[in-house]
Amino acid sequence: MIKIRNLSKSFGNKRVLSGLNFEARDGETLVILGSSGTGKSVLLKSIVGLMKPTNGSIMINGADITKCSSMELHEIQKKMGYVFQEAALFDSLTVEENVAFGLTALSDLSKKETTKRVEECLSMVGLKGIEKLKPSDLSGGMKKRVAIARTIAYRPQYIFYDEPTTGLDPIMSDVISDLIIYLRDNLKVTSLAVSHDMKSAHKIADRIIMLYKGDIVFEGTPKEVDETDNAIVRQFVSGSSQGPIEAERTFQL
C-alpha cells in the first residue's frame, strides 16, 4: 500500500504540491488527473524516490521513503516500476537488451532465464518476436509496450505510468488500457497512472483523484466522476476552455 501524508513540493518559491493526502490500495489502479503543469509527474517522481519532496511522508509497504537510508530506498525501488512519459528506451540497444536492462541490474537471473523472461514479457504485451529490432524500428505504440515489458520484467509490486496513452491513436490507446487492466488482474500489481485521456482513465481506474493548483479537489470512482457537479472536474472531463481552470492563452479570442 502507498500512503501519502501532507506531501508538498516547492521549487524555490514556486509551490507545486501543497499538502497532499491519499492512498493507493493494494491491487488497485489509481488514476491521477490534472491539467498540464499541475505537478502530476513531480508527484510520481517523488513517490518513486527520483525527487525529494519538501515536506510530508510517502509510506510504501509501511516504510517512509522520505526518511529511510539510500540502501533501504534502493530495496523499495526494486519493487517499483516506472513507465516514463516518453518511453525512454535506449536507442542503441535492441528491444531484447532494453527489456533485459532492469533484470540485469535488479535480479540475479541467469542468461538463459533472462532470455526466457524477456520473451515472456514481450509476449504479454503482444510483441512476440521483435527482440532483435531497435527502438527506431518501432511505432509509438510499440515503444510504449516495450517500455511496459521492460517494467514488468523484474516483477514489480507497484507500477507508475506517466501518461501511458498520450500520443497514440484511439485503438492503440485502448490496447494499452487493456494491458494495464490485464497486468492489474494477472500480476496483481498496484498502479498509479497519470492520464489526460479520459476514455482510458475511465476504463483503467478503480479510483480517480484530480489535482488542481497543488491540491486534490476530487477523489472518487469513475462513476462518481460522471455524476459529480464539481465544476473543476466537469470542465476537465468535457475539455472546455471555459470554467474555473484557466487555460493558458497565447492569443486573444
Ligand SMILES: Nc1ncnc2c1ncn2[C@@H]1O[C@H](COP(=O)(O)OP(=O)(O)OP(=O)(O)O)[C@@H](O)[C@H]1O
Ligand atoms: N526540476 C524542476 N525544477 C523546477 N521546476 C520544476 C522541476 N520539475 C518540475 N517543475 C515545475 O513543476 C510544475 C509541475 O510540473 P510537472 O512536470 O509535474 O507537470 P505535469 O502535471 O506532469 O504536466 P504535464 O501534464 O504537462 O506532463 C511545472 O511548473 C514545472 O515547471
Ligand SMILES: [Mg+2]
Ligand atoms: Mg507530466
